[in-house]
Amino acid sequence: MKLVGYVNGQGESAIGSLGDADTIVPLATMREFYQDGFRIAERAAPAGEPIKRSGLTLLPVVPETARVFCVAINYLGHAAEAEEVGIARPVVPMIFGRWASTLVVDGASIPVPPREEGLDWEVELAAVIGRPTYDVDEATAMESILGYAVFNDISARQVQLETPQFTLGKNADRSGPIGPLVIDPTLDPHDLNLRTRVNGETVQQGNTRDMVFKLPQVISHISRSVTLLPGDVIATGTPEGIGASMKPPRLMGPGDVVEVEVEKLGVVRNTITKPGSH
CATH class of the missing domain: 3.10.330 (Vcp-like ATPase; Chain A, domain 2)
Structure with a gap:
């Protein structure tokens, strides 16, 4: 469904x-x-x-009160990309937050912030929490997941990399496209192909089996400090292939169309627009 x-x-x-x-x-x-x-x-x-x-x-298929917990550098290939800009591979899940106000739907336009040269793509699997969850162990953590969605963690790299804190670069206006919520008890979230296309060209692909920290670890880790609530989102990270790590770097500008796809979940397609557009 x-x-x-x-x-x-x-x-x-x-x-x-x-x-x-x-x-x-x-x-x-x-x-x-x-x-x-x-x-x-x-x-x-x-x-x-x-x-x-x-x-x-x-x-977006989550409430306005949702918290979006993003797992940084959660694929081995992406960890190698991060090391090139001085970010070490985490030894525990590295979590940063998004505000629900940044979330948009399939088809929405996404403006480039005024002082950014462009925006970067990050295809991700998102899990949506269905029940209050506090201090849960890994063995039962998956029971808290209601369903899954396609997510694009669109990033403003210039401001993101100015400091060790990711907050501004990960919370640009309208920069979090999220797809329909898929509820399928048979779905294995740790064996799904992911793909990003820009203007029809495949620029990123991977598989969720390559996550460094799987969902049970991530949910358990977060819940030791924060009670996860129904509607909260966990964005599980992106595989290698981001635009900032290309040689030369490649970013999306006005007129570019980005599509992110997660196997069995669908495709989310958005158009990048000029600064200040809505």
Whole structure:
């Protein structure tokens, strides 16, 4: 089942399942869904008649209160790229945060910040948390995951690399495209192909089996300090092939179209625009 967020007829944030190419089946408001997403997803009972997707305002499929926990340098190949700019391979999961306000949907435009030469791509698997999780062990950590989504951790490299702190470079306006929430209990998140295309050219590819820290380790590590809440997102890192590590470096500018794809989850496609555009 693939779920999307949208604004319903009452002006509320809502969750629905994708029907055919142009319909959404209402399931619940965003608030109701993340109070008991496991139960709602299991019964998948429509909360109304299917509605046309075209004409709706689509939203990221997580609440505005979501925290986005990103795992830095979590693939061996990407660790080698990071070492070239002086960032050592982490010995425990290296976590930085994104604000939910940076999240956008498939098809949204993404502006280049005014003082950046361009933007970089990072295809990632994202896991969405479905229940409150605190101090969980690795053996049971996966029980907290509600579903998975495609994520593009678009990065403003100039400001990111000015200091050891990633916050500004990872929180540019509208820089976090995230795809539908896929709920599939049979999905193995540690054996999925990932790919990035810019203007149709494949520029990055890898497989989630090459993660340094797998999801059970990451969830357990975060939950020792922070209670993970329903709707929180864990972005699991990107494989090698970022634009900043190409020789010469390559960044995306206005007019470029970036597509990130995770096997079995889908594709998220966005257009880069000039500074200040929305």
